Amino acid sequence: MKISVTFRHMSSTDALRAYVEEKVGKVAKLLNDSCEAHVVLSVERHLHQAHIELITGGAFRIRAEERSEDMY
Numbered sequence: 001m002k003i004s005v006t007f008r009h010m011s012s013t014d015a016l017r018a019y020v021e022e023k024v025g026k027v028a029k030l031l032n033d034s035c036e037a038h039v040v041l042s043v044e045r046h047l048h049q050a051h052i053e054l055i056t057g058g059a060f061r062i063r064a065e066e067r068s069e070d071m072y
Helices: 014-030
Strands: 002-008 035-044 047-056 060-068
Touching (some): 002 014, 014 047
Parallel strands (some): 002 035
Antiparallel strands (some): 047 060
């Protein structure tokens, strides 16, 4: 599974990248091995945002978005 993580308006950290890969990897196990994940992490004012898009073999696109005061 291919996971790409993009950071906007914040610095990239290895710990946060590993956390994303761990959590998205758990969801990807339920789908199939030919799945791709695009994750965008950003900060706007005091809110941390995560946009996740899973693409499964061209058949499905699953999108999710969450806002929180803490990135984890």
